[in-house]
Amino acid sequence: MSVKAYQRKLDVENGRVDLSHGSGGRAMAQLISGIFHQAFGNEWLARCNDQSAFDVAAGRMVMTTDGYVVSPLFFPGGNIGSLAVHGTINDVVMAGARPLYLSASFIIEEGFRLSDLRTIAQSMGAAARGAGVYIITGDTKVVERGKADGLFISTTGIGVLADGLDLSADKARIGDRVLVSGSLGDHGVAIMSTRQHAALQIEIVSDSASLHNLVAVMMAAGGSGIRVMRDPTRGGLAAALNEIAHQSGLGFRLQEAAIPVKPAVAATCELLGLDPIHVANEGKLVAIVAPDTADAVLAAMKTHPLGCDAADIGEAVADDHKFVQMATSFGGGRIVDWLSGEQLPRIC
Amino acid sequence: MKYADEFRDKTIAQGLARAIGAEAGPRRTYRFMEFCGGHTHAISRYGLEDLLPANVRMIHGPGCPVCVLPASRIDMAIRLVERPEVTLCVYGDLMRVPGSQGQSLLRAKALGADIRMVYSTLDAIRLAEQVPSREVVFFAIGFETTTPPTAVMVRIADKKRLKGLSVFCNHVLTPSAMHSILENPNMRKIGGVAIDGFVGPAHVSTIIGTQPYEPLAEQFGKPVVIAGFEPLDVMQAILMLVRQVNEGRYEVENQYSRAVTSQGNPRAKNEISQVFELREQFEWRGLGLVPNSGLKLKRAYAGFDAEARFAMHELRVADNPACECCAILRGAKRPVDCKLFGTICTPETPIGSCMVSSEGACAAYWTYGRVRDDQVRRMS
Structure with missing residues (x-):
């Protein structure tokens, strides 16, 4: 039986984020599926769990986390979304590691344009795909107007290190x-x-x-x-x-x-x-x-x-x-x- | 970068360094004060002191508008912006300047005060137009360079009948401060002034010209060479000062002739005199009360004077007694001679004027000059 999941389509072109999008109800589910799943699309997210399970590679893993609060959100050469992916991937790869997975947490100010959110999410998806990395779990919160500057994003990255590698800032030697x-x-x-x-x-x-x-x-x-x-x-x-x-x-x-x-x-x-x-x-x-x-x-x-x-x-x-x-x-x-x-x- | 790289040429610098080395007599020392923070910055940024012979010493002067603003004026501003109707517009540098209890505008902002960083006086006008219900106060600081834009702002506000805009005026005058450095009642206490000449202000002199320094050179027998802010300008000015000292001259010379004339900029000077008049005295961090060294709004523009409008009480706050800024600014001591330097007074927690802005003598020394060992010399 085919059931229409949502009574009204998410109006991405003209709509705004409101408090119901962070309330855990149907509106939030609609936002996540209509914007984030669309942009990040991968098998882990598609299972719609509160976490994602993945296989662990042999060897050592690296993990990093970073918050992004850039103002303005859009700037020449990117936006807060691409930045949140590149920045965290770079922190992983500075260990000499191969990046694998990201998580993404969004704190959105009430009234934020859905079209901007989609653009940002799409940039994140593109940036992740470009690096062969998957955004496999995330979180969305909406705060009242004035309680955040449009949008804050936190991303956490996980990567895997090849055997024998141990880059660290205490390893510089005289003459390097x-x-x-x-x-x-x-x-x-x-x-x-x-x-x-x-x-x-x-x-x-x-x-x-x-x-x-x-x-x-x-x-x-x-x-x-x-x-x-x-x-x-x-x-x-x-x-x-x-x-x-x-x-x-x-x-x-x-x-x-x-x-x-x-x-x-x-x-x-x-x-x-x-x-x-x-x-x-x-x-x-x-x-x-x-x-x-x-x-x-x-x-x-x-x-x-x-x-x-x-x-x-x-x-x-x-x-x-x-x-x-x-x-x-x-x-x-x-x-x-x-x-x-x-x-x-x-x-x- | 065109029009900048030409004034940073290593080969020409080496030529000037050789000339200074050859002409600076080995039997005496030459102590020159660069008055402006802009010169201090160039000296530090380009490592210019490494090119000078050991007997030519630069003394970093008080010429950074942020550094010389006393704690009392910061206290007054913080008290002002505690009024709920006030929006205070400030230049960014000012945010970190400590008040008498270590508080700052940055902290006041964190506590909820409405403080906006602006890049020009026009930003303040725009803001006053956008929020007519607010009392927008422009925190005006600086030497003669930043005074004309404040004057223009007041005249525009007057013309536009911008009732919500006013000025907290802290503009100060360069020649009065130079005078105070050379002649101060505490002179004996600090061991006299060890200055043989001045590298004179660049941007300030574009406004006021070279003429206002002439009485000073004459009265105290100290040569002044007005110089641009590029490192080659400073090198050339030092050579010109060495020559004056060697020849026993104490004239005002103009190295920065591509921008400075003897009379300065008459339009800018006219703007200043239309709007401002002299205060009897004004307090400087590190110099104390200096007669005829500050400006206030003329009576015709009293409506735009925040001090009158909000009945701001003048405060007096004593500088930290251990702070040696007073002696450092006169070349009698060096930053490392101060007990506070690097202990409780650092760029993160500045006490005296010399540490407040990156262009202050102590801050520049902290950032660029702490280890003037020969490592860097060897590599160049």
């Missing part, structure tokens, strides 16, 4: 090379350019991307010679290297002239009084690589589209202070510190 996979600061500047008050007429697109394939290429070329990988998101390259320096108990020396930065990003940072090495990236990585394998890893990175601008920007050095130092293009030296507080533009 510092490699970056491409130009720095693109994501942060793309976001800043869309914020209304900045009113910048620039064409910078976020670098938001999943780095699984680039990492696979690097691991094939460098193997255990790759000691540490980080995706320099918030706080930029400066924060990532300071963290590694502290965890490994050494310092870094960088060559400013070797650090790739796009001219438009450099110019925007100049205008706003920011430093590109403090600005967020969402599709870049920094790798600390043993000196004898660094050239091979760098060459491999350059063969991949996401690593074509990769560069060797410096080395790990003995330093009791655990400072990240940089020889400036001007011919002097400086310390590259963590950023204090929020990155606020200077005023004059």
Whole structure:
């Protein structure tokens, strides 16, 4: 017998999320099936359980979780959905792991456009498929207007590690090379350019991307010679290297002239009084690589589209202070510190 | 980057460094203060001090508008924004500046105060138009560079009859502060001023011109070289200062001739004088009360003066007695000589003016200069 499941079709084009969509009732089921199942479509979700069972591979697994609250939700080069998938996949692959599954939790503000939610969910589905990853479980909550900024997404990722791999930020050694996979600061500047008050007429697109394939290429070329990988998101390259320096108990020396930065990003940072090495990236990585394998890893990175601008920007050095130092293009030296507080533009 | 890279050329820098090294006499030291935070930033950001001979020392001045704003003015602003009808518009840097009890606008915002970060005075006008029921107050800070936009804002608000907009004015004047650095009642206590000359302001001088520094150079016998904010500008200005010192001259010279004239920008100066007048004195973090160093709104625009409109009481808050900003700003001490530096006073928890903004002397030293060992020299 065929029963019509829902009395009224979900009006995605004109509809808005209301509190009933988070109440656990029929409206919620309709939202999940009409938007999330459609966008993520896979065998696990199709079983409509509160959890998903999957086979466990031999060896070690990695797990990570991240919350996404980006404003604005849509920006040049992506949206909060693609970001929530790329970002968590990247955290998994920075361990050298192959990403497998994601969970996704949505906190939606009452009044949010269903059409926007669908666009975001579709971006998530596309980003996951592009990385061969499945979103196999999730959660939806709706909060009253004013209690959230449109939409927050949390994703958790699970991946599997090949035997013998143990990348960790405490494994950098003196003499190791510092490699970056491409130009720095693109994501942060793309976001800043869309914020209304900045009113910048620039064409910078976020670098938001999943780095699984680039990492696979690097691991094939460098193997255990790759000691540490980080995706320099918030706080930029400066924060990532300071963290590694502290965890490994050494310092870094960088060559400013070797650090790739796009001219438009450099110019925007100049205008706003920011430093590109403090600005967020969402599709870049920094790798600390043993000196004898660094050239091979760098060459491999350059063969991949996401690593074509990769560069060797410096080395790990003995330093009791655990400072990240940089020889400036001007011919002097400086310390590259963590950023204090929020990155606020200077005023004059 | 066009029009920027040309002023950051390593080869030209090395040439200037050689000239400074050759001309700076080895038997004496040269202590120059760069007044502006913009210069301090360039010096730190490009590692310029590594290119200077050991006997040429830079002293980081008070020229960062955020750093010199005293805790009392932050306290006043926080008290103001506790009024439910007030929306306070501030430049981003200001959010972290500590008040007298360690509170800040950032914390006040977290507690529910309506504080908006703006990028220009036009944002404040737009906001006042959008929410006519609110009292929108613009927290005006800065030297002569940021004063004309505030003046223009007041005049636009007047023309548009924007009743809901007002200004909490904290604009200050550069030459008065330079004067106060060279002549201060506490001078004996801090051991005198060890400054042989000034790298003069870049952007401020585009407005006021080179002329206002002339009485200062003459009275105190200190050379002033107005310089741009690019690292080569600063290098060239240092060379010009070394030459003046060597020749016993104390003139106002203009390295930044591509932007600065002797008379400055008459239109901007006119805007300022239309709207503002001198305060008898104004408090500076690190310098104390400085006569004739601050601006307030003229009586004709008193309706836009937040201090009058909300009967804001002037507060007086003593600086932390252990804070050495006063001596550091006069070159008598270095950041590491201060007991608070790096202990309770850090960029995350700033106490004195020199640590508040990244351009302050202590913050710049914390970020870029803590280890001026020869490691970095070796690699370049």
